[in-house]
Amino acid sequence: MTPAPSTGFDAKAFERFVATRGEPGWVVDLRRRSFDLYRQKLQEPLTPEEWKRVDLRPLQPNRFSPAADISTAAQFETLLENRASFAGVVSHVDGHCSAQKLDDRLAARGVLLGSLTELVREHREILEPHLLTRAVRPDADRFTAWHAAFWTGGTVLYVPRGVAIDEPLYSLIGLAKAGGADLSHTLVILEDGASATLLEETSSAATDTAGLHVGAVELLVGPGANLRYVQLQNWNSHTWHLARQAGVVERDGTLQWTLAGLGSRLSHIHQEVTLAGQGASAEVNGVTFATGRQLLSYYTQQTHKAPNTRSDLLYKDVLRDEARVVWRGMIRVDAEAQKTDGYQRNDSLLLSPDCRVDAIPGLEIEADDVRCTHGATAGRVDAEQIFYCMCRGLSRYEAMHMIVEGFFHGVYDRIAVEAVRETLSRAVERKLGIGR
Amino acid sequence: MSSVLKIEKLWVAIDDKQILKGVDLEVRQGEIHALMGPNGSGKSTLAYALMGHPKYEVTEGTISIDGVSLNELEPDARARMGLFLAFQYPVTIPGVKVADFLRHAVSNIRNPERKEGEGLLPMRDFRKELRSRMDELGIEQEFARRYLNDGFSGGEKKRMEILQLAMLRPRFAILDETDSGLDSDAVRFVSEAISRLSGPDMAIIIITHHERLLEINKPQQTHVMLAGRIVEHGDARLAHELHDQGYAGIRARHPDVAAEEEAQAVKNETHAVVKT
Numbered sequence: 281m282t283p284a285p286s287t288g289f290d291a292k293a294f295e296r297f298v299a300t301r302g303e304p305g306w307v308v309d310l311r312r313r314s315f316d317l318y319r320q321k322l323q324e325p326l327t328p329e330e331w332k333r334v335d336l337r338p339l340q341p342n343r344f345s346p347a348a349d350i351s352t353a354a355q356f357e358t359l360l361e362n363r364a365s366f367a368g369v370v371s372h373v374d375g376h377c378s379a380q381k382l383d384d385r386l387a388a389r390g391v392l393l394g395s396l397t398e399l400v401r402e403h404r405e406i407l408e409p410h411l412l413t414r415a416v417r418p419d420a421d422r423f424t425a426w427h428a429a430f431w432t433g434g435t436v437l438y439v440p441r442g443v444a445i446d447e448p449l450y451s452l453i454g455l456a457k458a459g460g461a462d463l464s465h466t467l468v469i470l471e472d473g474a475s476a477t478l479l480e481e482t483s484s485a486a487t488d489t490a491g492l493h494v495g496a497v498e499l500l501v502g503p504g505a506n507l508r509y510v511q512l513q514n515w516n517s518h519t520w521h522l523a524r525q526a527g528v529v530e531r532d533g534t535l536q537w538t539l540a541g542l543g544s545r546l547s548h549i550h551q552e553v554t555l556a557g558q559g560a561s562a563e564v565n566g567v568t569f570a571t572g573r574q575l576l577s578y579y580t581q582q583t584h585k586a587p588n589t590r591s592d593l594l595y596k597d598v599l600r601d602e603a604r605v606v607w608r609g610m611i612r613v614d615a616e617a618q619k620t621d622g623y624q625r626n627d628s629l630l631l632s633p634d635c636r637v638d639a640i641p642g643l644e645i646e647a648d649d650v651r652c653t654h655g656a657t658a659g660r661v662d663a664e665q666i667f668y669c670m671c672r673g674l675s676r677y678e679a680m681h682m683i684v685e686g687f688f689h690g691v692y693d694r695i696a697v698e699a700v701r702e703t704l705s706r707a708v709e710r711k712l713g714i715g716r
Numbered sequence: 717m718s719s720v721l722k723i724e725k726l727w728v729a730i731d732d733k734q735i736l737k738g739v740d741l742e743v744r745q746g747e748i749h750a751l752m753g754p755n756g757s758g759k760s761t762l763a764y765a766l767m768g769h770p771k772y773e774v775t776e777g778t779i780s781i782d783g784v785s786l787n788e789l790e791p792d793a794r795a796r797m798g799l800f801l802a803f804q805y806p807v808t809i810p811g812v813k814v815a816d817f818l819r820h821a822v823s824n825i826r827n828p829e830r831k832e833g834e835g836l837l838p839m840r841d842f843r844k845e846l847r848s849r850m851d852e853l854g855i856e857q858e859f860a861r862r863y864l865n866d867g868f869s870g871g872e873k874k875r876m877e878i879l880q881l882a883m884l885r886p887r888f889a890i891l892d893e894t895d896s897g898l899d900s901d902a903v904r905f906v907s908e909a910i911s912r913l914s915g916p917d918m919a920i921i922i923i924t925h926h927e928r929l930l931e932i933n934k935p936q937q938t939h940v941m942l943a944g945r946i947v948e949h950g951d952a953r954l955a956h957e958l959h960d961q962g963y964a965g966i967r968a969r970h971p972d973v974a975a976e977e978e979a980q981a982v983k984n985e986t987h988a989v990v991k992t
């Protein structure tokens with residue numbers, strides 16, 4: 281057999297990649313351990329429960345590679361960026377940090393906002409205990425190992441003890457080059473009693489370039505801290521989005537997490553919240569709008585490890601054309617997590633005869649004094665509602681759009697940040713084709 | 717010149733079951749008509765067919781306004797031509813606020829050429845107008861921000877229909893049992909509102925089993941439906957008589973149609989038995 285050519289993520293590519301980065305030893309070690317895991321995990325089958333409805337066969341990783349340099353000329357049509365004033369901004373294009381800025385007053389109070397690539401050099405003591413150790417572990421599956429070996433950068437937010445940031449912060453993850461791979465890592469660390477809001481979006485510079493995102497998000501919410509995090513996935517329809525996203529909430533901390541899935545060709549997000557300390561609480565909102573031949577898949581897990589914790593998940597999906605949405609939800613309650621209040625629900629609205637949703641909730645409960653409820657509904661647009669709207673002069677499409685907007689309102693109503701509610705509503709309108 | 721809504725020899729079927737069997741009716745802008753008839757005689761069917769409900773198939777006959785046929789038009793086009801139906805059973809649209817819904821509706825009806833995404837009525841003007849219409853109908857302002865008919869009581873839904881009527885000011889309004897489910901104060905409010913709204917520019921077809929609406933809004937003509945046909949026409953006195961004495965007299969005067977009604981009822985019953 282002739283040796284295989286060097287591809288996007290093989291051993292040669294890895295060595296080349298590591299050589300270009302000039303990173304401190306602890307980071308290189310982490311990468312090397314992860315690369316070995318990646319090779320090993322590639323030989324193992326994926327968990328069927330999580331992956332059997334997600335067809336990855338058309339994905340050819342060797343068609344993609346992290347860009348060696350930055351496309352400075354790339355322009356992004358963003359949804360969130362101009363909607364609010366931000367206390368700080370970080371942008372990445374093709375894995376490279378292209379812009380960053382933070383309010384001086386916050387910097388003076390010890391807040392860090394910037395790119396992981398830079399911050400690992402200067403702030404080992406802050407990052408090392410959290411990076412790929414507590415929320416997302418390299419050995420979780422082949423994608424986390426892949427990401428941990430090849431991460432290209434990503435937004436880091438660190439808020440020291442007791443610091444409250446009132447204005448939201450913004451993070452853009454952009455892909456510009458055809459065949460570009462983004463393996464960005466979002467890392468948020470909130471110390472005791474800190475609070476912040478981070479709005480992040482993904483965007484492609486062009487509508488027709490293929491791209492790959494193998495990402496990770498780690499949200500570490502310290503005791504009594506309060507984090508609002510939004511990720512709006514808005515890639516073009518030729519981009520693959522594979523991500524492991526995890527939040528860990530300590531004692532009396534709160535996390536409000538909103539995930540919106542609009543773009544991509546195929547997306548699979550493994551989303552996990554862990555209620556790690558007494559009185560911790562998490563609210564998870566999902567807004568998914570799949571059209572064309574998109575497949576948007578979610579595996580969500582709410583893990584209660586401590587007593588008196590609360591988690592509340594609501595996903596709303598709208599599907600059109602031949603799109604497909606998969607949602608597999610799970611609430612896990614450990615034996616010691618008494619008085620847990622867990623809720624999960626997925627509602628889908630199907631706009632066409634050929635779209636399809638698979639929504640499967642699940643519970644695994646080891647404690648005996650808990651309140652956990654789950655549910656999933658799927659329905660088509662009601663012909664009587666359309667008729668009623670049309671009787672009031674709305675065209676058939678306008679009626680359908682009203683009903684879709686109304687359907688999403690159930691989840692918008694839970695989102696505290698007005699700019700996000702507005703952005704989502706506008707993005708949905710745009711995707712519906714209103715006002716073109 | 718006042719417009720005319722003309723229904724000629726209208727036959728309507730639902731799922732191949734013939735419900736209306738040749739209805740003729742002519743309504744002129746500015747007139748008030750009462751449409752009465754026992755349960756199941758086809759009053760709502762006529763209302764839906766006029767609006768163009770896709771399940772109600774016109775198998776024969778025409779519906780027209782000033783000679784322009786509506787038969788092939790979608791419900792929204794009919795609404796934009798000035799036809800309005802206050803539903804017997806209003807539909808709930810979760811997540812859609814009354815004010816947003818109405819702003820779209822009003823923008824379309826006042827600007828029939830409007831396409832989706834084009835300008836809506838200016839927010840301030842619209843809000844002001846909505847506020848005063850709500851006050852006139854005794855509807856709390858908070859309803860504007862509530863989701864359309866979501867969790868509304870029966871009576872609140874009916875009032876919401878009249879609010880829409882007041883905002884849309886159609887040329888031809890059909891009120892399908894708007895008075896049912898309203899408490900007596902609400903009936904008065906609604907009756908008075910209708911009488912304020914009616915005038916030379918609006919025709920109203922009132923479908924009702926009661927008399928209260930008709931006391932304030934006295935019909936020039938009353939029509940009686942039986943088994944999918946209009947079997948009698950009269951004036952306000954006919955409505956009064958039916959209310960007092962029921963439909964026995966009508967059935968006696970039209971034994972053939974009454975027999976058909978009977979046969980249909982038996983058939984429906986057998987259907988029901990077979991289904992269970």
Ligand SMILES: Nc1ncnc2c1ncn2[C@@H]1O[C@H](COP(=O)(O)OP(=O)(O)OP(=O)(O)O)[C@@H](O)[C@H]1O
Pocket residue numbers: 730731735753754755756757758759760761762771804
């Ligand atoms: N969607 C439908 N499918 C099947 N049959 C229907 C449907 N809608 C109406 N019908 C039948 O058509 C006939 C007329 O019904 P319609 O609702 O028009 O009566 P109505 O005069 O409005 O009665 P009511 O006074 O009770 O409101 C009834 O026999 C009814 O069962």
Ligand SMILES: [Mg+2]
Pocket residue numbers: 759760761804892
């Ligand atoms: Mg009826």
